[in-house]
Amino acid sequence: MKLTVVGTGYVGLVTGACFAEMGNDVLCIDVDADKIARLEKGEIPIFEPGLREIVLRNVEQGRLHFGTDVREGVRFGTMQFIAVGTPPDEDGAADMQHVLAAARSIGEHMTDYKLVIDKSTVPVGTADAVREAIAQAQAARGVDVPYSVVSNPEFLKEGAAVEDFMRPDRIVVGADDVRARHLMQALYAPFQRQRDKLILMDVRSAELTKYAANAMLATRISFMNEMALLAEKLGADIEQVRRGIGSDPRIGTQFLYAGCGYGGSCFPKDVKALVHSASNVGEPLHVLAAVERANERQKHVLVDRIVARYGEDLRGRHFALWGLAFKPDTDDLREAPSRVIVAELARRGARITAHDPEAMAAARKVFAELPALEFAPTPMQALEGVDALVIVTEWKAYRSPDFARMATLMRERVIVDGRNLFDPALVRDAGFDYTPIGRRAAADASEPQFALAA
Template sequence: MNITMIGSGYVGLVSGACFADFGHVVTCVDSDASKIERLLRGEIPIYEPGLDDLVASNVRQKRLFFTTDLAPAVKGADAVFIAVGTPSRRGDGHADLSYVFAAAETIGKALDGYTVIVDKSTVPVGTGDEVERIIREANPNADFSVVSNPEFLREGAAIEDFKRPDRVVLGVEDERSKAVMAEIYRPLSLNAPPLVFVNRRTSELIKYAANAFLATKITFINEVADLCEKVGANVQDVSRGIGLDGRIGSKFLHAGPGYGGSCFPKDTLALLKTGQDYSAPLRIVETVVAVNDARKRAMARKVIAALDGSVRGKKIALLGLAFKPNTDDMRDAPSLAIVASLVGDGAKVHAYDPEATSQARPLMPEVVFHEDAYAPIEGADALVIVTEWDAFRALDLEKVKSLLKTPIIVDLRNIYGVDEVRKHGITYVSVGRA
């Protein structure tokens, strides 16, 4: 089938490349000419493992194309996916839908023949209705359907998630669009993921509810971790003990500095706003958001406490800046709040991240960035592990100790065993463990 993907950011590029790999012909459209120029040169504007090879392969096989010219791409498409950003709107936390609505209007003017318009962006309940209205207003004679198809891609594992999903959620309102979507996802039949067909508003809500629930699990185990430290328990053992219960599951029960990234922060805020708009307040999610915000600042206080209550004039080495490993995404990364707090208290912060430095540099002008994991540690008063990159899991601890001015490691991701570090004569502070 011929597919047009509007938006060549994280969701659009990964989805477009994967659809092309299924055998569809995909045209990725973006209004950012510099981004399209980079893609045409074979440069990938985001870091996602395996995406460069996937894009290059499908470009060679003439199944994947890039352009800034939307109208011709829409005219020849069986389905047009809207995969533009929906950031939190300043002031009220609601999703900013201006990019979605602008795309809908442009699509409407270019439609020629029956086309399925698919909202891949994360949008509040009722957005599909408004997209349909905008397109109808722009082109009263257009023959089209609007479908909701939310993405559930984990950064760092997005290609695997797309090709081997737990489920594909499809919000449809008619049989024609249902048949088109079933055909688009037919190549997944060998992996047999369920195609969950629901109405459009249900599909829109599923995405927000899923992310809010996962954010709740993260926040819950972080609060349990604080209790573990007080009572002398081990949060990793608690996580395993409850995660083996099939009703709970082990995923998203890892204590740390709080959630960040492109989805959970903005989606929980948008869900709260939707609840308020419909007079159905979501008190649990409200608490999750508040606790998570406080969590990041609390991690800075943990570092300060490890240095006898003051970091003024001290050098702090940070390993990891991205909100999670295998991505360069700095959106709402815990490192932002941690660095701001440490610098505000007079610390001199030196940092290294395998992929996120270019994204972090303009966000952290006070930080000194380095090119390898050991460089920021030299002469530091403490080492803080913020992101659990694999490259940090097997540091030479003897070398680390020799480089540190004072042998202190604050591990906010619990990637080391307590005894393993302490046998090297290093003071070791972790999360939720004595």
């Protein structure tokens, strides 16, 4: 099949590359000429395990192409995937200008049937707006070319996006006409040879499914973070609580890890957008509003603990940060807890030395105006002369450090762990003052627990 993907961001590039891997002929279009030039030279603008290899392979084999010509993109593919960004406006609503601009471009240049597929995360009712934008563009040309609009939300975890796309646990398609449904079934047939994973529904239900899924996962994270803070007050251990409730098959274990808050491109934005959409129709979402408040509070927990130990004035203090990305296996700093932590420590006069296996280049841009932050090439070098280590991202490289060497490098043996990477008793036996989240002080050293990536 011939496919056009509009947008070469996280979703668009993964979508285009993975469809090409299945034998389709794919053209990825973007208005950012610099990004397209980099892609044509084999440079991948985001870090995602396995993505570089799949892009280079399919470019070499002639199935994956890149360009900036919108007209060419519209005429190339029968299927037109809209995978552009929908950043939040100031009021939390999703910014739809790029989605509607892509729809208008399709209407302005199409000369035969097109199946227009909303891949971006968009509010309920977007498919209707896309249909209208295409219709208006055609009317301005004085033509009436047939087309369909479907919703096909992505369910990709950063750090596992290629695997998620190639081996999906479900494929949600919202389509209101038979032709569109048949085309989508044919497109996704290679991804579900062992069992049927395609869930067909109406368009609006598909649009809501994406938001509801992310909102539920965000709710689980915020719930466990609140339980962790309560566990500390009650003398309980949140890791034992997690194992207890996670063993209930109605609950399960995923997204039940306490930490310093969720971030990234999806959960914060989608929770805000869903709350905003509900407010617009007079149906306030009290639970999700609380989820959002709880997450924002959680991002300040590590700073609060540092302030409780060293005081509000942190001038002369030096802290190491392990982890800047919002989660492991990505270089994404969007809404990352590290942004709050670094800003709050710097505001109080502290100096920070940070390390992250993949996100330091992105962090240099994000924190370009913050002289208090410097970067270390290795985790151990970040520890030289610091008052405390603050763990923000649960990268695998941080999970089994040499505590004896750490003790010789740090000015004070203090660890504030925002991801519960270590067994408390083990770290304290190594001579460290260890502050995790929601762990009991007398945790059993024989049962080390490691936080997993969300």
